[in-house]
Amino acid sequence: xxxxxxxxxxxxxxxxxxxxxxxxxxxxxxxxxxxxxxxxxxxxxxxxxxxxxxxxxxxxxxxxxxxxxxxxxxxxxxxxxxxxxxxxxxxxxxxxxxxxxxxxxxxxxxxxxxxxxxxxxxxxxxxxxxxxxxxxxxxxx
Numbered sequence: 001x002x003x004x005x006x007x008x009x010x011x012x013x014x015x016x017x018x019x020x021x022x023x024x025x026x027x028x029x030x031x032x033x034x035x036x037x038x039x040x041x042x043x044x045x046x047x048x049x050x051x052x053x054x055x056x057x058x059x060x061x062x063x064x065x066x067x068x069x070x071x072x073x074x075x076x077x078x079x080x081x082x083x084x085x086x087x088x089x090x091x092x093x094x095x096x097x098x099x100x101x102x103x104x105x106x107x108x109x110x111x112x113x114x115x116x117x118x119x120x121x122x123x124x125x126x127x128x129x130x131x132x133x134x135x136x137x138x139x140x141x
Contacts, residue, residue: 001126002039002053004070005088006031006062013115014057017122023130028053033065037073040080048079055084055106055129057122060091068096071103082136084129088122 001024005011011029018024028049030036036058042048056074060067067087074080086107087100100108109125112118 001026001130002028002030002036002056002058004030004033004036004056004058004062004067006059010059010111010118013118014122017119018126021123021126021130024126026053032063033067033070035064036062036070037065040074040083041077052080052083054135055086055133057086057088057125060087060089060096060100068099068103071100071105075104084133084135086125086129088125 001018003011003014005014011031015027018027028039030039036056038046039049040052058067058070062070065073067089071085071087074083074085081104084106085104086109087105088109088111089096090111092110097108107125109121112121
């Protein structure tokens with residue numbers, strides 16, 4: 001699982017929520033959109049991650065590149081175009097929701113402000129994408 005979020009509190013909440021989920025063996029954490037693109041697609045100075053994560057849980061409001069820009073790059077690259085992406089954000093703006101679905105987001109979740117509800121939601125999202133969803137296998141390009 002790849003978490004892309006710049007809020008240390010939200011990162012900690014996700015970590016707490018999934019710590020007992022034994023089917024999530026690896027949680028990679030990145031704090032800006034540019035890191036996410038480099039991790040998934042590589043750069044002139046770094047190869048992309050060898051094995052893609054099972055899914056990406058990403059905020060919209062990120063430094064350097066927004067979640068929407070990262071989602072666009074993910075969908076435009078043959079290596080990652082089918083990678084499940086879940087946006088988990090505080091934005092309930094119709095334009096953000098519309099932009100994400102137009103770019104092929106798999107799910108859009110508004111972050112609850114309540115700690116307990118946030119944890120429950122993170123567990124549900126992790127459980128669904130790691131144990132219920134059947135991902136497509138795509139060979140790295």
